[in-house]
Amino acid sequence: MSTILEGLYYAESHEYVKVEGDFGYIGITDYAQHELGNVVYVDMPDVDDEVTAGEDFGAVESVKAASDLISPVSGTVVEVNEALNDNPELVNSDPYANWIIKVQLSDPSEVEALMNAEAYKAAIGE
């Protein structure tokens, strides 16, 4: 059974966004990290890069495969989780505490197109 947190917004491609004011913290869900297996590298954008809802902004790599990261929202990257450079496995141990990028949201209403916890739970069949 995957951990799904209330209050977050979820994308079909298994990223979440946690909104705090004008900012969103984007990471991958517990379901996604489990499906990927041992994460060995997280390819992150640079601060000040623009991300667009529905477009890739990096990748999470397990031993076996690279998986694109699709941004659930649009905005400007204000921070990347530097800890993942040295310890990418943090994404496995707690994917919600270990978000990947923090963005300044350009259109906060975009989250309305995403799933809530209940809908995401149904989407992954749990």
Add this chain to the structure above:
Amino acid sequence: MENKRTCLYDKHMALGALISPFGGFDMPIQYTGIVDEHNAVRQACGIFDVSHMGEVLVTGAESEKFVNCIFTNDIAGAPDGKIFYGMMCHPTGGVVDDLLVYKMEAERFFLVINASNIDKDVAWIMEHAKNFDVTVENQSEKYGEVAVQGPKTEEIVERILGLHCSDLAFYTCKEIECEGETIIISRTGYTGEDGFEIYASHAFTNKVWDKLVESGEVKPCGLGCRDTLRFEVGLPLYGDELTDDITPLEAGLGMFAKLDKDFIGRDALAAQKAEGLKRKIVGIELKDKAIPRHGYEVEADGKVIGVVTTGYNSISTGKSVCMAMLDIEYTKLDTEVAVRIRKKVFPGVVTKKRFYDKNYKK
């Protein structure tokens, strides 16, 4: 077409394995995780279901002559029980498949081929056998096969399975009468560690699996770590480092192609050697941890100079490394090249294609 299943399929399902298609079979990729399975083989002992591999038996008065005609390595006059690694080549020098040839006795040879190539290989072997006094039999469905690999394997196989194997030298085999059947055990593998491969009936293969797994001393290992293990020690995988269009010389396997004897493809390889290679597989070590993967382009001097054949973040060394087929002028050690990974280009240097030392018992 539905994928085939090996005789151990139910064991994999019971263990909760992640199953994926490979070479026409539904195979276990991992059970608990690629990293801990990989480490179990490097440090202790793991068991792999490799029943998908194909087996072809060649018998008859001209069997040695025939096998030597289709096989790049030289088996002439070998002692019984000796095993050879080599390839079957097209007349162009491209590789039909890489395989092991087991010399069981004077007129009996056991060929072990890749699952994905069974149909192609059997047709190839049959076609060329027409002019020889030999019998060719595809025994792939008859045999189950497990590979037991890792530094503790010899002791475990002797104690838990009761099979005497410490007398086997590297790349030799023997037949053992066991529970009313004849099994084959060889000191071979595809991990860079010491270990054995056991060919037997489906029923016996299941017993071997159960005894070893239930002992708690042998970890079930999937094809995921089989690939990371073979990769780290520079062993090729057909489909990545070897194809119908890549020659043994380009793959760096010239030592297994004996140009001083005749075999199909020999003249093409001799000509390629005389002219000099235009491309070759080398290792590349990246400075960053980004992972170069099969099919990614390699660049230098502002142009594409090759392609990655296999790449990983090496579990044993932590470095991001790959094997890649590069234009020959970029294959010298320490040449600076770069791999394009998604939108970025990551710098690296050419290295040997062995990233971790083999730990064979010879």
